[in-house]
Amino acid sequence: KSFKLETSNSVNKLLKHLELNLMTMVNKNLIVGFSGGIDSTLILYLLNSLKEKYKFNLEALYVNHNLSLNSNDWQKFCEETCKKLSIKFSSLSVNLKNTSNIEQQARLLRYECYSKFKDFTVILGHHSSDLLETMVSQLIRGSDIHNVAGMSEFSKKNEQTFWRPMLNIVNNDNSSIPTSPGTLSSNNLGTQPSYDANTVVSHQHSFVSVN
Numbered sequence: 001k002s003f004k005l006e007t008s009n010s011v012n013k014l015l016k017h018l019e020l021n022l023m024t025m026v027n028k029n030l031i032v033g034f035s036g037g038i039d040s041t042l043i044l045y046l047l048n049s050l051k052e053k054y055k056f057n058l059e060a061l062y063v064n065h066n067l068s069l070n071s072n073d074w075q076k077f078c079e080e081t082c083k084k085l086s087i088k089f090s091s092l093s094v095n096l097k098n099t100s101n102i103e104q105q106a107r108l109l110r111y112e113c114y115s116k117f118k119d120f121t122v123i124l125g126h127h128s129s130d131l132l133e134t135m136v137s138q139l140i141r142g143s144d145i146h147n148v149a150g151m152s153e154f155s156k157k158n159e160q161t162f163w164r165p166m167l168n169i170v171n172n173d174n175s176s177i178p179t180s181p182g183t184l185s186s187n188n189l190g191t192q193p194s195y196d197a198n199t200v201v202s203h204q205h206s207f208v209s210v211n
Contacts, residue, residue: 022054031120034060039125059088
């Protein structure tokens with residue numbers, strides 16, 4: 001199958017933003033935290049379209065939280081998508097110990113999984129809505145408003161770089177960058193959407209068509 005990029009102001013902004021950073025990026029090993037949602041799928045496809053031009057190694061990682069009967073189906077979708085794109089795919093399984101603080105537990109376990117790829121820059125599909133949710137969550141937990149820290153586009157954890165290229169992309173047109181209804185939170189850990197490849201790439205806000 002071949003993939004054709006389609007234009008929209010928002011997706012063009014993201015594509016140009018990716019290119020600007022890839023031009024100067026020292027680490028040429030990139031791994032996408034791939035959940036199968038629209039956000040990470042968008043980033044994966046765009047990066048895949050750029051990997052030959054900018055000569056970087058692109059891989060994908062699915063973290064299976066084992067919190068839904070559909071978890072293995074999501075993993076299969078991610079694996080099949082990567083196979084079609086000739087992207088190396090890895091999956092790691094985690095198990096939460098109890099039902100309290102699910103979101104926090106899941107986040108910590110994901111970062112443990114990312115640390116197994118210490119030579120890679122980890123690319124995540126967080127966007128501005130996630131930033132707001134993070135700040136609100138900290139306030140609810142009692143953080144002082146002056147000490148509330150959101151996410152940064154680039155951050156480091158245990159000497160590993162994390163890149164959130166969608167975080168500062170502001171949409172000003174009618175075809176906004178899609179946000180995934182399956183973003184991980186305590187309210188929807190069990191409601192990750194399922195997509196087949198054609199559904200993802202033909203989404204009304206998507207950027208590729210399959211021939």
